[in-house]
Amino acid sequence: MNDSASFVAHARWLIPVEPAGRVLDHHAVVVRDGRILAVLPSAQAREQFADLVQVELPRHALIPGLINAHTHAAMTLLRGLADDLPLMPWLQQHIWPAEQRFVGPQFVRDGSALAAAEMIQAGVTCFSDMYFFGEETAQVAAAAGMRAVIGLIAIDFPSAYAADADDYLRKGIALHDAWRGHVLIRTAFAPHAPYTVSDEPLRRIATFAEELDLPLHIHLHETAHEVAESEARYGMRPLERLAQLGLLSPRLIGVHATQLLAGEIASLAAQGASIVHCPESNMKLASGTCPLPALLAAGVNVAIGTDGAASNNDLDLLGELKTAGLLAKLGAADAAAAPAPALLHMATLGGARALGLDEEIGSLVPGKAADMVALDLSAPHCQPVHDPISQIIYAAGREAVTDVWVAGRRLLHERRLTTLDAAAIVAKTAEWGERIGAADHNQDSG
Numbered sequence: 093m094n095d096s097a098s099f100v101a102h103a104r105w106l107i108p109v110e111p112a113g114r115v116l117d118h119h120a121v122v123v124r125d126g127r128i129l130a131v132l133p134s135a136q137a138r139e140q141f142a143d144l145v146q147v148e149l150p151r152h153a154l155i156p157g158l159i160n161a162h163t164h165a166a167m168t169l170l171r172g173l174a175d176d177l178p179l180m181p182w183l184q185q186h187i188w189p190a191e192q193r194f195v196g197p198q199f200v201r202d203g204s205a206l207a208a209a210e211m212i213q214a215g216v217t218c219f220s221d222m223y224f225f226g227e228e229t230a231q232v233a234a235a236a237g238m239r240a241v242i243g244l245i246a247i248d249f250p251s252a253y254a255a256d257a258d259d260y261l262r263k264g265i266a267l268h269d270a271w272r273g274h275v276l277i278r279t280a281f282a283p284h285a286p287y288t289v290s291d292e293p294l295r296r297i298a299t300f301a302e303e304l305d306l307p308l309h310i311h312l313h314e315t316a317h318e319v320a321e322s323e324a325r326y327g328m329r330p331l332e333r334l335a336q337l338g339l340l341s342p343r344l345i346g347v348h349a350t351q352l353l354a355g356e357i358a359s360l361a362a363q364g365a366s367i368v369h370c371p372e373s374n375m376k377l378a379s380g381t382c383p384l385p386a387l388l389a390a391g392v393n394v395a396i397g398t399d400g401a402a403s404n405n406d407l408d409l410l411g412e413l414k415t416a417g418l419l420a421k422l423g424a425a426d427a428a429a430a431p432a433p434a435l436l437h438m439a440t441l442g443g444a445r446a447l448g449l450d451e452e453i454g455s456l457v458p459g460k461a462a463d464m465v466a467l468d469l470s471a472p473h474c475q476p477v478h479d480p481i482s483q484i485i486y487a488a489g490r491e492a493v494t495d496v497w498v499a500g501r502r503l504l505h506e507r508r509l510t511t512l513d514a515a516a517i518v519a520k521t522a523e524w525g526e527r528i529g530a531a532d533h534n535q536d537s538g
């Protein structure tokens with residue numbers, strides 16, 4: 093652990109997330125060896141911990157690091173490639189052909205570095221990824237000092253990454269073994285979706301997830317078309333099929349969930365499963381609306397994700413929270429739906445719980461890792477600060493993020509990336525932009 097992992101951060105407002113909705117004025121977080129030792133009034137901290145470096149955040153709110161619970165990091169290189177399409181034509185006619193043509197280790201490395209830079213600048217300290225060549229994303233995240241949960245993917249069709257179901261599983265387990273015990277990198281099984289993974293691999297994945305004690309991350313009930321196709325093909329809805337195959341458990345992280353019956357919400361709650369809400373991707377692809385207020389009312393653990401940059405088109409998690417709040421209020425015709433503290437919970441403790449990391453991250457309490465984000469609320473568009481939590485979500489946004497720490501290491505220092513070379517990343521991205529832009533991605537255009 094480096095020296096800088098021990099310090100005292102003094103914030104104008106400290107928002108620990110636990111207990112929910114609490115805002116502490118003029119409080120400090122004492123960090124020792126990358127862990128939170130204490131949270132206490134600043135004046136007291138200055139006396140008791142005078143020997144440590146004092147970090148001053150006089151105009152700032154200090155919150156737990158944000159957790160992007162569903163993304164495809166390397167898809168930053170496909171940002172804006174195919175807008176204004178619904179999910180299946182978007183995937184089948186544009187994204188999958190482009191991936192077949194371009195995705196390889198270097199693509200994933202460069203795209204993941206771009207995503208890491210964007211996410212750190214937006215206050216994201218941990219992301220859960222689902223993409224080909226996860227080893228590359230793991231290396232990029234670890235080198236950047238970010239936490240990541242790398243998806244051990246499975247899909248029924250061959251790719252540059254793997255030939256068949258056995259190959260995907262073998263490579264996934266090798267990836268898991270290679271990173272076992274790493275401080276920042278974890279893994280999760282990540283079968284793509286019920287409509288692209290057959291029964292046999294899904295059954296095996298459920299068994300492996302139990303044996304290895306890993307989460308199970310899958311796109312689920314993303315569109316009405318997915319549900320109708322499952323009914324026609326299997327005689328049941330996707331969630332029911334997953335339940336029959338042994339996937340419905342506290343490990344399950346279902347992403348999107350725009351089509352849920354009341355009984356399905358009840359069984360997700362009863363099983364302790366988690367849902368990742370991706371409102372902007374759902375809106376952009378016109379996939380449907382995740383019933384956030386009903387999920388929260390039923391006690392389902394809800395996290396938030398951006399999805400990939402090709403269907404969003406950014407990795408701005410605070411922006412995603414604002415969208416989630418506005419959409420919930422409109423959809424429920426209830427301005428009290430999804431209050432700001434509940435939204436912040438989704439991006440912190442809710443994400444941590446979904447990923448099985450809630451003992452380690454998700455709130456600013458003693459014992460947890462010092463994953464923290466400082467936001468400067470002094471800009472005109474953030475003034476006055478009646479309610480810092482509301483301000484962060486509805487007025488400040490990612491532009492206010494000035495400093496980011498993971499396990500006490502400062503990855504963003506007064507808006508400057510410390511572990512990534514932004515100029516080099518942008519230059520490499522421009523090269524990919526030219527290569528990808530020069531190609532024809534529309535499978536229908538002959």
Ligand SMILES: CSC[C@H]1O[C@@H](n2cnc3c(O)ncnc32)[C@H](O)[C@@H]1O
Nearest residue numbers: 164187222223224245247284311400
């Ligand atoms: C097996 S790697 C992940 C796979 O998922 C594709 N993808 C990206 N966004 C979505 C989405 O919203 N729904 C379904 N699939 C998606 C991505 O392009 C990769 O092929």
Ligand SMILES: [Zn+2]
Nearest residue numbers: 164311399400
């Ligand atoms: Zn996705």
